[in-house]
Amino acid sequence: MTRRRADCRRRLLWTSLVAAVPLVALPAVDRVSASVAENRLAERIAARQKALVGTPRVSIDGFPFLLSAARGAFPSVDVRADAVTGEGRPVRASVELRDVAEGGGGYTAASADARFTAPFDSLGAGLGEGAILSADGDGRLRIDREVLGLPLTVVAEPRLTGRTITVVPVAASFAGRPVDPSGPRISAAFTAAEVVVPDLPGGLAPTRVSVGDAGVTLHAGGKNVRLA
Template sequence: MRVARIVLIVVVILGGLFIAADRIAVSVAENRAANQAKISEGLSSKPKVSIEGFPFLTQAAFGKLDEVKVTANDIAAGDGDQTVRIENFHADLHGVKLSDSYRRAVADSADGLAFITYADLTKAAPSWLAISSAGPAADGTSRVKLTGTWHGAKLSVLSEVRVKGDDKIALHADKLPTAITALGLENEVRRQIDFTVQLNHLPAGIGLTSVTTTPDGISVAASGKNVVLAN
Protein backbone atom coordinates (compact mmCIF):
# COMPACT_ATOMS: atom_id res chain seq x y z
CA MET A 1 0.00 0.00 0.00
CA ARG A 2 2.83 2.38 0.87
CA VAL A 3 4.58 1.61 -2.44
CA ALA A 4 1.34 2.25 -4.29
CA ARG A 5 0.98 5.61 -2.56
CA ILE A 6 4.58 6.50 -3.43
CA VAL A 7 4.02 5.57 -7.08
CA LEU A 8 0.80 7.60 -7.11
CA ILE A 9 2.59 10.61 -5.62
CA VAL A 10 5.39 10.32 -8.22
CA VAL A 11 2.84 10.06 -11.05
CA VAL A 12 0.96 13.11 -9.77
CA ILE A 13 4.19 15.09 -9.43
CA LEU A 14 5.39 14.09 -12.89
CA GLY A 15 1.97 14.90 -14.28
CA GLY A 16 2.12 18.33 -12.67
CA LEU A 17 5.59 18.93 -14.10
CA PHE A 18 4.37 17.89 -17.54
CA ILE A 19 1.41 20.26 -17.29
CA ALA A 20 3.70 23.07 -16.16
CA ALA A 21 6.13 22.34 -18.99
CA ASP A 22 3.24 22.15 -21.43
CA ARG A 23 1.84 25.52 -20.31
CA ILE A 24 5.31 27.12 -20.52
CA ALA A 25 5.80 25.70 -24.00
CA VAL A 26 2.42 26.91 -25.24
CA SER A 27 3.07 30.37 -23.82
CA VAL A 28 6.39 30.57 -25.67
CA ALA A 29 4.76 29.37 -28.90
CA GLU A 30 1.91 31.87 -28.59
CA ASN A 31 4.35 34.72 -28.03
CA ARG A 32 6.51 33.73 -31.01
CA ALA A 33 3.46 33.40 -33.26
CA ALA A 34 2.15 36.80 -32.14
CA ASN A 35 5.49 38.49 -32.77
CA GLN A 36 5.79 36.95 -36.23
CA ALA A 37 2.18 37.84 -37.11
CA LYS A 38 2.87 41.45 -36.12
CA ILE A 39 5.89 41.54 -38.43
CA SER A 40 4.22 39.69 -41.31
CA GLU A 41 1.11 41.88 -41.31
CA GLY A 42 2.81 45.17 -40.45
CA LEU A 43 0.67 45.73 -37.36
CA SER A 44 1.27 48.56 -34.90
CA SER A 45 0.79 46.30 -31.88
CA LYS A 46 1.18 42.61 -31.18
CA PRO A 47 -2.01 40.56 -31.56
CA LYS A 48 -3.18 38.03 -29.00
CA VAL A 49 -2.65 34.43 -30.03
CA SER A 50 -4.30 31.62 -28.08
CA ILE A 51 -3.49 27.98 -28.82
CA GLU A 52 -6.41 25.78 -27.82
CA GLY A 53 -6.39 22.14 -26.77
CA PHE A 54 -4.29 20.07 -24.39
CA PRO A 55 -1.64 18.89 -24.34
CA PHE A 56 0.16 21.37 -26.58
CA LEU A 57 3.42 19.41 -26.63
CA THR A 58 1.71 16.42 -28.21
CA GLN A 59 0.15 18.61 -30.89
CA ALA A 60 3.47 20.37 -31.49
CA ALA A 61 5.27 17.04 -31.78
CA PHE A 62 3.03 16.16 -34.71
CA GLY A 63 3.47 19.66 -36.18
CA LYS A 64 -0.22 20.55 -36.22
CA LEU A 65 -2.45 22.43 -33.78
CA ASP A 66 -6.17 21.72 -33.55
CA GLU A 67 -7.27 25.33 -33.14
CA VAL A 68 -5.68 28.77 -32.78
CA LYS A 69 -7.54 31.97 -31.92
CA VAL A 70 -6.15 35.35 -32.99
CA THR A 71 -7.38 38.74 -31.80
CA ALA A 72 -5.96 42.06 -32.98
CA ASN A 73 -7.04 45.63 -32.18
CA ASP A 74 -6.57 49.02 -33.79
CA ILE A 75 -5.55 47.86 -37.27
CA ALA A 76 -4.84 50.50 -39.91
CA ALA A 77 -6.16 49.16 -43.22
CA GLY A 78 -6.46 50.78 -46.62
CA ASP A 79 -4.90 51.41 -49.96
CA GLY A 80 -2.77 54.47 -50.70
CA ASP A 81 -4.13 57.66 -49.17
CA GLN A 82 -7.47 56.11 -48.21
CA THR A 83 -7.29 54.23 -44.94
CA VAL A 84 -9.78 52.93 -42.42
CA ARG A 85 -9.25 51.79 -38.85
CA ILE A 86 -10.43 48.30 -37.93
CA GLU A 87 -11.32 48.50 -34.25
CA ASN A 88 -10.86 44.78 -33.71
CA PHE A 89 -10.42 41.58 -35.67
CA HIS A 90 -10.90 38.02 -34.44
CA ALA A 91 -10.10 34.81 -36.28
CA ASP A 92 -10.50 31.12 -35.46
CA LEU A 93 -7.97 29.01 -37.32
CA HIS A 94 -8.37 25.24 -37.57
CA GLY A 95 -5.72 22.62 -38.31
CA VAL A 96 -2.69 24.90 -38.05
CA LYS A 97 0.47 23.37 -39.49
CA LEU A 98 3.71 24.50 -37.82
CA SER A 99 7.13 24.68 -39.42
CA ASP A 100 10.45 26.52 -39.35
CA SER A 101 10.62 26.70 -35.52
CA TYR A 102 7.14 28.24 -35.26
CA ARG A 103 8.05 31.03 -37.67
CA ARG A 104 5.58 29.65 -40.21
CA ALA A 105 2.00 28.67 -39.43
CA VAL A 106 -0.67 27.85 -42.02
CA ALA A 107 -4.25 26.87 -41.17
CA ASP A 108 -6.38 24.41 -43.12
CA SER A 109 -9.32 26.77 -42.69
CA ALA A 110 -10.27 29.93 -40.84
CA ASP A 111 -13.21 32.18 -40.02
CA GLY A 112 -12.87 35.79 -38.98
CA LEU A 113 -14.80 38.93 -38.07
CA ALA A 114 -13.63 42.55 -38.36
CA PHE A 115 -15.49 45.43 -36.72
CA ILE A 116 -15.36 49.02 -38.00
CA THR A 117 -17.13 51.84 -36.14
CA TYR A 118 -19.20 54.40 -38.01
CA ALA A 119 -16.83 57.08 -36.73
CA ASP A 120 -13.87 55.32 -38.36
CA LEU A 121 -15.84 54.63 -41.55
CA THR A 122 -16.71 58.34 -41.69
CA LYS A 123 -13.00 59.20 -41.60
CA ALA A 124 -12.53 57.12 -44.74
CA ALA A 125 -15.33 58.99 -46.53
CA PRO A 126 -15.21 62.46 -48.15
CA SER A 127 -14.71 65.16 -45.50
CA TRP A 128 -18.22 66.60 -45.92
CA LEU A 129 -19.95 63.25 -45.40
CA ALA A 130 -20.99 61.50 -42.16
CA ILE A 131 -21.91 57.81 -41.89
CA SER A 132 -24.24 56.47 -39.21
CA SER A 133 -26.64 53.64 -38.47
CA ALA A 134 -29.67 53.31 -40.74
CA GLY A 135 -31.43 50.79 -38.53
CA PRO A 136 -32.65 47.37 -39.67
CA ALA A 137 -33.73 47.09 -43.32
CA ALA A 138 -37.01 45.43 -44.22
CA ASP A 139 -35.42 43.58 -47.14
CA GLY A 140 -32.50 42.27 -45.04
CA THR A 141 -29.79 44.23 -46.85
CA SER A 142 -27.07 46.04 -44.91
CA ARG A 143 -27.49 49.80 -45.19
CA VAL A 144 -25.96 52.85 -43.56
CA LYS A 145 -27.12 56.47 -43.49
CA LEU A 146 -25.15 59.17 -45.31
CA THR A 147 -25.64 62.81 -44.32
CA GLY A 148 -23.84 66.00 -45.21
CA THR A 149 -23.89 69.30 -47.03
CA TRP A 150 -22.71 69.29 -50.63
CA HIS A 151 -22.16 72.74 -52.16
CA GLY A 152 -24.78 74.19 -49.81
CA ALA A 153 -27.34 71.44 -50.47
CA LYS A 154 -28.38 69.12 -47.65
CA LEU A 155 -27.94 65.43 -48.44
CA SER A 156 -29.45 62.51 -46.53
CA VAL A 157 -29.62 59.11 -48.22
CA LEU A 158 -29.36 55.43 -47.42
CA SER A 159 -26.45 53.49 -48.83
CA GLU A 160 -26.00 49.76 -49.19
CA VAL A 161 -22.71 48.43 -47.86
CA ARG A 162 -21.46 45.12 -49.21
CA VAL A 163 -18.36 43.06 -49.90
CA LYS A 164 -16.53 43.69 -53.17
CA GLY A 165 -13.97 41.08 -54.09
CA ASP A 166 -11.91 39.38 -51.40
CA ASP A 167 -10.64 42.43 -49.54
CA LYS A 168 -12.91 45.44 -50.12
CA ILE A 169 -16.18 46.83 -48.82
CA ALA A 170 -18.23 49.07 -51.10
CA LEU A 171 -20.91 51.67 -50.43
CA HIS A 172 -23.58 52.37 -53.03
CA ALA A 173 -26.27 54.96 -52.28
CA ASP A 174 -29.95 54.39 -52.98
CA LYS A 175 -31.94 56.89 -55.02
CA LEU A 176 -30.57 60.41 -54.65
CA PRO A 177 -32.77 63.44 -53.90
CA THR A 178 -34.62 64.98 -56.85
CA ALA A 179 -32.86 68.31 -56.19
CA ILE A 180 -29.61 66.62 -57.27
CA THR A 181 -30.85 64.36 -60.07
CA ALA A 182 -32.94 67.12 -61.67
CA LEU A 183 -29.80 69.21 -62.13
CA GLY A 184 -27.93 66.33 -63.72
CA LEU A 185 -25.48 66.13 -60.81
CA GLU A 186 -26.06 62.50 -59.80
CA ASN A 187 -22.86 61.13 -61.33
CA GLU A 188 -20.76 63.89 -59.77
CA VAL A 189 -22.22 63.21 -56.32
CA ARG A 190 -21.94 59.46 -56.68
CA ARG A 191 -18.24 59.73 -57.51
CA GLN A 192 -17.81 60.87 -53.93
CA ILE A 193 -20.42 58.99 -51.91
CA ASP A 194 -20.13 55.63 -53.72
CA PHE A 195 -16.69 54.50 -52.65
CA THR A 196 -14.76 51.39 -51.67
CA VAL A 197 -12.35 50.74 -48.82
CA GLN A 198 -9.72 48.03 -48.87
CA LEU A 199 -9.22 45.96 -45.74
CA ASN A 200 -5.61 44.83 -45.87
CA HIS A 201 -3.41 43.54 -43.04
CA LEU A 202 -5.72 40.54 -42.67
CA PRO A 203 -4.12 37.07 -42.68
CA ALA A 204 -3.22 35.96 -46.21
CA GLY A 205 -5.78 33.52 -47.57
CA ILE A 206 -8.78 35.03 -45.79
CA GLY A 207 -11.41 36.62 -48.02
CA LEU A 208 -14.30 38.87 -47.01
CA THR A 209 -17.71 37.20 -47.29
CA SER A 210 -20.43 39.48 -45.88
CA VAL A 211 -21.23 42.73 -44.07
CA THR A 212 -23.69 43.19 -41.22
CA THR A 213 -24.64 46.58 -39.81
CA THR A 214 -25.03 47.17 -36.07
CA PRO A 215 -26.04 50.26 -34.06
CA ASP A 216 -22.34 51.14 -33.56
CA GLY A 217 -20.65 50.05 -36.77
CA ILE A 218 -20.29 47.31 -39.36
CA SER A 219 -19.16 43.73 -38.85
CA VAL A 220 -17.33 42.23 -41.80
CA ALA A 221 -17.15 38.44 -41.91
CA ALA A 222 -14.29 36.58 -43.58
CA SER A 223 -13.26 32.99 -44.21
CA GLY A 224 -10.71 31.03 -46.14
CA LYS A 225 -8.55 27.95 -46.58
CA ASN A 226 -4.78 27.59 -46.35
CA VAL A 227 -4.67 30.78 -44.29
CA VAL A 228 -1.23 32.09 -43.37
CA LEU A 229 -0.98 33.14 -39.71
CA ALA A 230 2.74 33.70 -39.76
CA ASN A 231 5.32 33.38 -42.51
Protein backbone atom coordinates in the same frame (compact mmCIF):
# COMPACT_ATOMS: atom_id res chain seq x y z
CA MET B 1 0.73 -5.75 13.86
CA THR B 2 -1.30 -2.55 14.18
CA ARG B 3 1.85 -0.43 13.86
CA ARG B 4 2.90 -2.40 10.77
CA ARG B 5 -0.48 -1.69 9.13
CA ALA B 6 -0.20 2.01 9.95
CA ASP B 7 3.29 2.14 8.39
CA CYS B 8 1.95 0.39 5.31
CA ARG B 9 -0.90 2.88 4.97
CA ARG B 10 1.54 5.79 5.27
CA ARG B 11 3.77 4.33 2.56
CA LEU B 12 0.76 3.87 0.27
CA LEU B 13 -0.35 7.44 0.95
CA TRP B 14 3.08 8.88 0.13
CA THR B 15 3.32 6.72 -2.98
CA SER B 16 -0.08 8.00 -4.16
CA LEU B 17 0.91 11.60 -3.49
CA VAL B 18 4.19 11.27 -5.36
CA ALA B 19 2.40 9.66 -8.30
CA ALA B 20 -0.25 12.41 -8.33
CA VAL B 21 2.20 15.32 -8.44
CA PRO B 22 3.05 14.97 -12.17
CA LEU B 23 -0.66 14.65 -13.02
CA VAL B 24 -1.46 17.84 -11.11
CA ALA B 25 1.49 19.72 -12.61
CA LEU B 26 0.91 18.59 -16.21
CA PRO B 27 -1.93 21.04 -17.03
CA ALA B 28 0.11 23.96 -15.65
CA VAL B 29 3.19 22.96 -17.64
CA ASP B 30 1.07 22.48 -20.75
CA ARG B 31 -0.53 25.93 -20.37
CA VAL B 32 2.83 27.63 -19.83
CA SER B 33 4.20 25.93 -22.95
CA ALA B 34 1.15 27.05 -24.93
CA SER B 35 1.57 30.62 -23.69
CA VAL B 36 5.21 30.68 -24.78
CA ALA B 37 4.24 29.37 -28.24
CA GLU B 38 1.41 31.93 -28.53
CA ASN B 39 3.77 34.79 -27.76
CA ARG B 40 6.37 33.50 -30.21
CA LEU B 41 3.78 33.17 -32.97
CA ALA B 42 2.37 36.63 -32.22
CA GLU B 43 5.85 38.14 -32.61
CA ARG B 44 6.34 36.36 -35.94
CA ILE B 45 2.99 37.63 -37.23
CA ALA B 46 3.79 41.19 -36.12
CA ALA B 47 7.13 41.03 -37.96
CA ARG B 48 5.43 39.77 -41.14
CA GLN B 49 2.39 42.10 -41.19
CA LYS B 50 3.58 45.71 -41.20
CA ALA B 51 0.06 47.17 -41.01
CA LEU B 52 -0.45 45.85 -37.47
CA VAL B 53 -0.44 48.19 -34.50
CA GLY B 54 1.41 46.48 -31.66
CA THR B 55 1.60 42.73 -31.16
CA PRO B 56 -1.45 40.60 -32.00
CA ARG B 57 -3.18 38.40 -29.44
CA VAL B 58 -2.85 34.71 -30.33
CA SER B 59 -4.77 31.83 -28.76
CA ILE B 60 -3.89 28.20 -29.53
CA ASP B 61 -6.76 25.86 -28.68
CA GLY B 62 -6.57 22.21 -27.80
CA PHE B 63 -5.28 20.12 -24.89
CA PRO B 64 -2.75 18.73 -24.41
CA PHE B 65 -0.80 21.45 -26.23
CA LEU B 66 2.48 19.54 -25.92
CA LEU B 67 1.09 16.63 -27.92
CA SER B 68 0.01 18.97 -30.74
CA ALA B 69 3.38 20.72 -30.59
CA ALA B 70 5.17 17.39 -30.91
CA ARG B 71 3.13 16.65 -34.02
CA GLY B 72 3.73 20.15 -35.41
CA ALA B 73 -0.01 20.66 -35.97
CA PHE B 74 -2.75 22.55 -34.10
CA PRO B 75 -6.51 22.13 -34.66
CA SER B 76 -7.36 25.79 -34.09
CA VAL B 77 -5.54 29.11 -33.73
CA ASP B 78 -7.29 32.45 -33.18
CA VAL B 79 -5.61 35.78 -33.86
CA ARG B 80 -6.89 39.21 -32.74
CA ALA B 81 -5.09 42.37 -33.81
CA ASP B 82 -5.37 46.11 -34.38
CA ALA B 83 -4.22 47.47 -37.73
CA VAL B 84 -4.27 50.60 -39.88
CA THR B 85 -5.25 50.73 -43.56
CA GLY B 86 -3.25 52.57 -46.20
CA GLU B 87 -5.66 55.50 -45.78
CA GLY B 88 -4.97 55.60 -42.07
CA ARG B 89 -8.27 54.02 -40.97
CA PRO B 90 -8.10 51.89 -37.82
CA VAL B 91 -9.25 48.29 -38.25
CA ARG B 92 -9.84 45.48 -35.77
CA ALA B 93 -8.87 42.13 -37.24
CA SER B 94 -10.10 38.74 -36.06
CA VAL B 95 -8.87 35.58 -37.80
CA GLU B 96 -9.88 31.99 -37.05
CA LEU B 97 -7.43 29.45 -38.44
CA ARG B 98 -8.11 25.73 -38.68
CA ASP B 99 -5.65 22.82 -38.96
CA VAL B 100 -2.50 24.87 -38.60
CA ALA B 101 0.68 22.97 -39.49
CA GLU B 102 4.32 23.89 -39.04
CA GLY B 103 6.66 23.45 -41.97
CA GLY B 104 9.02 25.25 -44.29
CA GLY B 105 10.15 27.57 -41.53
CA GLY B 106 6.63 28.84 -40.83
CA TYR B 107 2.98 27.96 -40.26
CA THR B 108 0.19 27.31 -42.76
CA ALA B 109 -3.55 26.97 -42.04
CA ALA B 110 -5.70 24.62 -44.11
CA SER B 111 -8.50 27.21 -43.93
CA ALA B 112 -9.16 30.62 -42.44
CA ASP B 113 -12.13 32.87 -41.73
CA ALA B 114 -11.38 36.53 -41.08
CA ARG B 115 -13.25 39.67 -40.07
CA PHE B 116 -11.86 43.19 -40.50
CA THR B 117 -14.00 45.77 -38.71
CA ALA B 118 -13.71 49.52 -39.23
CA PRO B 119 -15.41 51.55 -36.46
CA PHE B 120 -18.10 54.01 -37.53
CA ASP B 121 -16.17 57.09 -36.48
CA SER B 122 -13.46 56.32 -39.03
CA LEU B 123 -15.83 56.09 -42.02
CA GLY B 124 -17.48 59.50 -42.21
CA ALA B 125 -15.08 61.04 -44.73
CA GLY B 126 -16.74 61.58 -48.11
CA LEU B 127 -20.29 61.46 -46.71
CA GLY B 128 -20.47 65.10 -45.73
CA GLU B 129 -19.07 67.23 -42.93
CA GLY B 130 -20.38 66.20 -39.52
CA ALA B 131 -21.82 62.90 -40.79
CA ILE B 132 -22.57 60.44 -37.98
CA LEU B 133 -22.68 56.74 -38.87
CA SER B 134 -24.40 53.96 -36.94
CA ALA B 135 -26.14 50.60 -37.42
CA ASP B 136 -29.87 50.88 -38.17
CA GLY B 137 -30.61 47.56 -36.43
CA ASP B 138 -31.43 45.71 -39.65
CA GLY B 139 -27.91 45.06 -40.92
CA ARG B 140 -27.77 48.38 -42.74
CA LEU B 141 -25.86 51.61 -42.32
CA ARG B 142 -27.51 54.79 -41.04
CA ILE B 143 -26.00 58.19 -41.83
CA ASP B 144 -27.19 61.34 -40.06
CA ARG B 145 -26.01 64.84 -40.93
CA GLU B 146 -27.30 68.38 -41.33
CA VAL B 147 -27.94 70.16 -44.61
CA LEU B 148 -28.81 73.88 -44.45
CA GLY B 149 -29.38 73.41 -40.74
CA LEU B 150 -31.98 70.64 -41.26
CA PRO B 151 -31.52 66.91 -40.48
CA LEU B 152 -30.84 64.50 -43.33
CA THR B 153 -31.01 60.76 -42.62
CA VAL B 154 -29.97 58.10 -45.14
CA VAL B 155 -30.17 54.33 -44.70
CA ALA B 156 -27.86 52.38 -46.98
CA GLU B 157 -26.75 48.83 -47.72
CA PRO B 158 -23.02 48.03 -48.05
CA ARG B 159 -22.37 45.68 -50.95
CA LEU B 160 -19.31 43.81 -52.16
CA THR B 161 -18.70 43.30 -55.87
CA GLY B 162 -15.41 41.61 -56.55
CA ARG B 163 -13.02 43.71 -54.47
CA THR B 164 -15.09 46.90 -54.48
CA ILE B 165 -17.30 47.94 -51.57
CA THR B 166 -20.17 50.24 -52.47
CA VAL B 167 -22.75 51.76 -50.15
CA VAL B 168 -26.17 51.93 -51.83
CA PRO B 169 -28.81 54.27 -50.31
CA VAL B 170 -32.20 52.55 -49.94
CA ALA B 171 -34.16 55.10 -47.87
CA ALA B 172 -33.78 58.77 -46.95
CA SER B 173 -35.57 61.58 -45.18
CA PHE B 174 -34.95 65.33 -45.04
CA ALA B 175 -36.39 67.40 -42.20
CA GLY B 176 -38.52 64.37 -41.27
CA ARG B 177 -40.01 63.91 -44.77
CA PRO B 178 -39.19 61.00 -47.10
CA VAL B 179 -37.04 61.83 -50.11
CA ASP B 180 -35.79 59.82 -53.07
CA PRO B 181 -32.58 58.01 -51.96
CA SER B 182 -31.48 57.75 -55.60
CA GLY B 183 -31.50 61.52 -56.06
CA PRO B 184 -28.35 62.99 -57.69
CA ARG B 185 -26.91 64.68 -54.58
CA ILE B 186 -27.28 61.61 -52.36
CA SER B 187 -26.04 59.22 -55.06
CA ALA B 188 -23.00 61.39 -55.76
CA ALA B 189 -21.97 61.37 -52.10
CA PHE B 190 -22.13 57.58 -51.91
CA THR B 191 -20.38 57.06 -55.24
CA ALA B 192 -17.43 59.02 -53.86
CA ALA B 193 -17.37 56.72 -50.84
CA GLU B 194 -16.58 53.54 -52.83
CA VAL B 195 -13.65 51.54 -51.47
CA VAL B 196 -11.43 49.05 -53.29
CA VAL B 197 -10.30 46.30 -50.92
CA PRO B 198 -6.47 46.07 -50.90
CA ASP B 199 -4.61 42.77 -50.91
CA LEU B 200 -5.38 40.96 -47.66
CA PRO B 201 -2.78 39.10 -45.58
CA GLY B 202 -2.14 35.45 -46.29
CA GLY B 203 -3.91 35.53 -49.64
CA LEU B 204 -7.35 35.91 -48.01
CA ALA B 205 -10.19 36.81 -50.40
CA PRO B 206 -13.13 39.08 -49.47
CA THR B 207 -16.48 37.27 -49.32
CA ARG B 208 -19.04 39.78 -48.00
CA VAL B 209 -19.54 42.95 -45.98
CA SER B 210 -21.86 43.51 -43.02
CA VAL B 211 -22.88 46.17 -40.50
CA GLY B 212 -22.98 45.59 -36.75
CA ASP B 213 -22.78 47.53 -33.52
CA ALA B 214 -18.98 47.70 -33.71
CA GLY B 215 -18.85 49.13 -37.25
CA VAL B 216 -18.64 47.91 -40.83
CA THR B 217 -17.05 44.48 -41.22
CA LEU B 218 -15.36 42.95 -44.24
CA HIS B 219 -15.50 39.15 -44.14
CA ALA B 220 -12.81 37.11 -45.89
CA GLY B 221 -11.71 33.51 -46.23
CA GLY B 222 -9.04 31.37 -47.75
CA LYS B 223 -7.36 27.98 -48.07
CA ASN B 224 -3.74 27.10 -47.36
CA VAL B 225 -3.18 30.45 -45.69
CA ARG B 226 0.42 31.31 -44.84
CA LEU B 227 0.39 32.58 -41.28
CA ALA B 228 3.99 33.41 -40.41
